[in-house]
Amino acid sequence: MMTHPWRLLLALAAVAVLAAACAEDPDIADPTDDDVDEPDEPDDDPDDPDDEPDEPEDEGAHEGEEITVWIMQPGSDTLEEMLEGYTEEFEEEHGADVTLTFQPWDDAHDAFTTALAGDDVPDVAEMGTTWTPEFGVLGAFAEQDLGDEDYIDAVVDTGAPEGEPLGVPWYAAARALIYNVEVFEDLGLEPPETWDELVEVGETIQAETDMYAYGVVGAGANHFVLPRVWQAGGEIAEPDNDSWTATINEPEGVEAFEHYTDLFTEHEFAPEGALGWTVADAQEAFTQEDLAMFQGLGANVDAVEAGNEDLEVGVALLPEGPGGNRDTFAGGSHLVRFADSEAPEAAQAYIDFLMTDERVAEFSEEIGFFPGTEEGIDALDLDERGEVFAEMLTEHSRSYPPTAEWGAFEGDDLFVNAVQEIMQGDAEVSEALDEIAEEMDAAFQE
């Protein structure tokens, strides 16, 4: 007799709990439909929050506001603590409540895609510079007012797919040639100044030592092979009315891909396994003194030195191509504010807070990159190697075409696949590039 009401109660409780759980769904789902049109609206007033940057006086101005911030996992406790420290400071100064989440780089693209598709985006995020146009053209981000700061052009351009900047350049860097000083001194070699010299120097190293000469990476080939198209005097794609047209398959592009893959197939400057290498593998081989040169960032140099204290690491400008330039890709990060943010002013205030000169300088130095402004770089006290990296960034850096489609090209390994097939001997360079151009054009015209 006693069990009867109890059982009923239990069953009803179970149903009630479920109903309550389900009831939350419509709450989330309904605004989804309403919000649909909203992304445009906050877009119209991006200036409001931008009007009041650099004003630490507005203490407690965002009391009670809550923002979510996604920053890429910086890979060291020091950096995480630095960012957590900034965030606490911001909370104290502005009164806003910040939820800071670190997203691993490898999963971040999926995380942003899911967040946008599910309409559950953060308020502020760090964005890889080539992703900013991809999500930006969908109206994901609010416009940014970069004022009259002298940001590095290449990093601004890539964040402005439709002319208006959507991301604030947070930190940036460009690759340079990293070499084993001892090997070069022993053999009486100078760092190569041109593509041809790279081959000559490499041949000497391979003949005189048991080292491989140069990190020709396959799986991570993007930032090594694509800048060579510029160095050869060509373009990857060119603006064409409202869209773009692929030009990667023109003779300069063919020359660039041939030069790069020949280093692997003909000159055998890297072990066979380099077909599947990323720059991390090249860095490891260099650290183990099995490789004499590779192309990398300041962060790569730091990692090499941490792994092998006895190794003397030299840094030189990238060799010049037949096009008469040493242009390379300016990598880095933007800070973006999502158009859907419910606390746009607090979100913008957070970006402005991180973007103050001292914090940018402190953070970018620790992470092994440069601040995104020329002024910020000039203010640094750089050593000889730092000067080389700085020159690569300020004088010789460019951005990939800032198109919505670029993220998919990279995600699909469009260029990497071609490089690997050529390295495997399964494809001929000009045919592979014609196929790439065809795919690029199809995507541009979609």
Place this chain on the structure above:
Amino acid sequence: MTQQTAPSPDPGADEAPQQPGQASGRRRRFGRRWYESKVLPVLFLLPAALFIFGLTVWPVMRTLQLSFTDADLEMFMTGEFDYIGFANYAEVLTDPHLRSVFLTTAVFGLICVIATLALGTAVALLLNRAFKGRTVLAILVLLPWAVPRVAAAIVWQWIFDDQYGIANWALAGMGLEMFEGFAWFNNRYTAFTAIGITIVWQSFPFVALVMLAGLQSISQEVLDAARVDGAGPLQTLRRIKLPMLKPLLLVLVVISTIWNFKIFDQVYVMTGGGPARQTELLAITTWREAFTQHDFGLAAALAMAMFVILAIVTFLYLWLIREDDEDLS
């Protein structure tokens, strides 16, 4: 007494006559029985059923719906989807790369299933014998199963590293000089060999465990009778043990097939589908279409194709089981 007039949760009670009596008592009892046998179970099952619906049926329906659209990220953001009929399915059937991915997935999955079952059964037969250190060995055998897939894949990726991997070092040390600096991940077949070893290494312990339990359930009398009749170990295995374990083997075949069709982690970690997309399996391709290409419609069609294939495998299994039951009766 007030009970009779007070509203009762029993639906049957509403119709109860006002005056107390035997009829009303019986009817109330009937009402309660009806309530307890029909309503209460439904109430108890409802939460679980709704969860299953929410976590399984609804996503499948939604995927099916998506597969008829050319949904990209923008459509998710605006909520307006373009329906394009069966175009995605047509692409799945006609695109040469997608077709080769299906073939690769099937062939590689099948090889993994066979290798896993063979190794698992062999280990189970070994562990089924009494010898010193059997328990320790049994525990060691189980360990790979407990390693997270991504961690295992990273470890095996290092093992097969061309320059610093222990596999090349050991093989070259045994006099096989071709393995000095051998690049396992440069070519589809050797890359799949490395991935396959990782997968089998991780999945055979489960098979061994289940088969061991099965072997131990075979009555000793049957085995003794076989021995008396002059059956050797191989004959005992082929004619007694394996036939008796057939239902178990079928379950394992189905489970392994489903697992091996869904392989993602090991490939994602070890090759990312490369070189040049040559080690892409269905799950990787589906993920790539959805998350790097934002072609959610095509990805949904691929996911539905995988769902249908695995549903067929499952039905085949159910049908085999049913036939088995009939044989027994």
